[in-house]
Amino acid sequence: MTQENLLYEDWLIAIRERDDKDVFGKLYHHFWDGLxxxxxxxTRDxxxxxxxxxxxxxxxxxxRDRLDSQMHLPAYxxxxLKYKIVDFFNSTKIKPQLLDFWAEDLHNFAQQNSEELETYHALEQLLAQELDRMPANMKQSLLLKWDEFSIRDIAIRLGLSEQTVKNNISEGSKRLKYALLSRGIDRYSATMVLFFFIFS
Structure with a gap:
């Protein structure tokens, strides 16, 4: 175990077992800038x-009482942070103009990393496959939402109640998010955030 990992272990023990606020302050200042x-x-904000x-x-x-002193603290x-950022992009706090930023970011990524285009195409294919597995009304509800139709308009078009449309969109989004996470796409964070934002 490295000296750094031993230090992290000491910090975790002090915080978990002694509620040591001084040590917590050291941990806070050590990781704040990077996080x-x-x-x-x-977020660009x-x-x-x-x-x-x-x-x-x-x-x-x-x-703190549930911390594992043997864990890899930076990874934890x-x-x-990853899940808090995902929550941010799924929340009402998100600014619509960020979609343009992420689209541009993805375009630039593809231009500068042509060898990674296969990954982007794989994500597109995954999206299509997951949509095709859904019941027709669920798929149509999602597609119409992405085209910025209101819940009311979607309900009228599909002959469904508004609550059913909301349920379809919620369940469909969960399926797509699970499919993406299960493919281990964290490495392509800009792409991940773009997709999560579209699916929210």
């Missing part, structure tokens, strides 16, 4: 990035 920079890169990281550390402290913190 904040990562959140800012994804300094205040939202700061809020996300602040919430992460609050949650970390609140769950960045894993927490």
């Amino acid at each position: 904040y920079g990562h959140a800012l890169l994804r 300094a205040q939202q990035a700061e809020d996300i990281v602040q919430e992460l550390f609050i949650q970390f402290w609140e769950k 913190l960045y894993g927490m």
Whole structure:
């Protein structure tokens, strides 16, 4: 075990067993810049990035009694951050203009990394496959939502109740998100966020 990992283990033990706020402060300052920079890169909003990281550390402290002193601390913190960013993009806080940013980011990624285009095409294929597995009304509800039809308009077009349309969209989105996560696409974070934003 490296000296750094031994230090992290000592920190985790002190926080979990002694509620040591001084050690928590050291951990906070040690990881803040990296986590904040990562959140800012994804959200393009300094205040939202700061809020996300602040919430992460609050949650970390609140769950301190369940911490595993043997875990890989950086991986744990960045894993927490990943899910908080996904939550951000699924929330009502999201700004519509960010879609243009992520579309441009994806285009630039494809231009600069032509060898990775196969991955993008694989994601497109996965999307099509998952949609085709859905019941017709669920698939149509999602497609119409992406075309910016209101719940009411979708219900009228498909001859369904508005609640049924909402249920179809919610369940369809969950299926697509699960399919993407199960393919281990974290490496392609810009693509992941774009897709999650579209599916929200």
